[in-house]
Amino acid sequence: MPDERAIRILEEKVAELRRMIEEGGLELSQELEVLEQRLQQLRREQYAKLSDWDRVQLARHPERPRGLALVQKVCDDFYELRGDRLGGDDPALRGGVARLGDRPVAVLFHERGATPAEQRACRGGMPLPTGYRKAVRIMRLAGRLRLPLVSFVDTPGAYPGVEAEAGNIAGAIADCLATLLTLPVPTLAVILGEGGSGGAIAIAACDRVLMLENATYTVISPEGAAAILWKESSAAPQAAQALALSAARLRKLGVVDGVIPEPVGGAHLDPQATAQALREALLGHLEELASLAVEELLALRYSRYRNVGIRDAKAKTG
């Protein structure tokens, strides 16, 4: 991980200088400018050489913008819809309707909780079957009302627990995928933090898939891969590298359509700027998708998913 201490010291100096200027009216703005430039330079240097394992840490950073707070910054007038209409309401997978620019949209997002009590209720952002059934309900609503669907992905994975299995979590995820892939409206996903396995793709198999610069999207956690393949948990950093889970590598693989830059040092250093960048990216893609006829949209989506990985399975001659 980058040496945050050096950055912190410089940050404190900058803050101190600002105070002196404000309080004393001292003419130190030139010094301030120099110092701020040095701070930016240091941040850029430190974060230019992030490893994939560093990005895993940033994606999981406790102060990373996510959940309801971020959705409310990106969209206007978010109105939450509760319950799967089948007997449950999972706080770890939420959704509703909102405005994005001058467009009404349906919204889905993983939630990890703001307070310790909420965090416990959300099981660290790992949804139960009822969460995915609520997602299906909101997807269908989007289809009926012709609302584009915007999906904010941030989960370590679906909850691996007895109650999840008893409620057929596998079937709930599969239903989500089936509904999402045939939805007759534009669908947009952005991976905010962790895009963990089946619990993520259930709401991420969209017409466009974007990632924040330091988000991760992976078939298994680096720790899980380390345990299964390396047989030692200390191999997680190597596993992170091998899994190609970073936005940059997934962009190169053609899995992701766009990478949204984060403030130097990570999204948590400037949630407002992150939300603004996100909003602009979403608006741009939404406008492109909205110009397509439904048949065209569905044909493009079908071809995208029907053909995924096709060039990675090569014909064997002879």
Add this chain to the structure above:
Amino acid sequence: MPIRRDSKERYVEVELRRGEETLWERCRACGELVFRRRLKENNYICPKCGAYFFLTAQERVVALIDEGTFQDLTLPLESTDPLSFSDRKPYRDRLREAQETTGLKDAVVVGRGKLAGHPVVLAVMEFRFIGGSMGTVVGEQLAHAMEQAVEAREPFLFVVASGGARVQEGVLSLLQMAKTVAVREQLARQGVPYIAVLTYPSTGGVMASLASLADFTLAEQGALIGFAGPRVIEQTTGQKLPPGFQRAQYALSHGVVDAVVPREGLKGELAHLLDILQGVPSA
């Protein structure tokens, strides 16, 4: 044919078989040495203790498809190792070893044939090939199989033996979930029936996509059916797993499958179902 329902949970342990050349095989549940031909006649069920032996994909095809009717439609594909993945061993080496063990290029066999006279298109997973995991090749073969079923207007039969998505192909494996689900919709649109047979194990990414979306879902007795593996659940949550957790009877009582069928009854049960769909009386 009367429909058989085995309501008693018979905890058959399904063991991984190794070595194909010997005349005898040892039951890993009770230690008995069983003459291979005797084992075959007995549907690869231990005559002494009743344990189910793993079936290879080819053995599964022989067990379900009428003799002389099977046409192999598996595409000549193999993985390009898109991530150049290496853990303690390069993925390429694992692929080569699995190919040598199984005689297959990847973890699935696709074909056409008759099941008790009914034409079907089937895909059978091969567990011995890296745990029956789904990567880009398996995803493409499954898509191909369903497209063949749509074209021929013949029921699609999917025999699952898979631990989940293939780790070594990363997100590309995860995306095969979306791929297979997308193509599954073509079956629905054309009214082509889809029957899944879940065996030991049917878990992870395959179960959280195509395998959960069949019109009819049969579980072979003793199958393991779920999303997260039992060990992951214990380690992540510290929960104690109830007896019979994620086994076929558990899946039946939790509304996940339509029937639990002993191995020797599987073909008959499938034939019965296909008879009904054809509107012909069952033999």
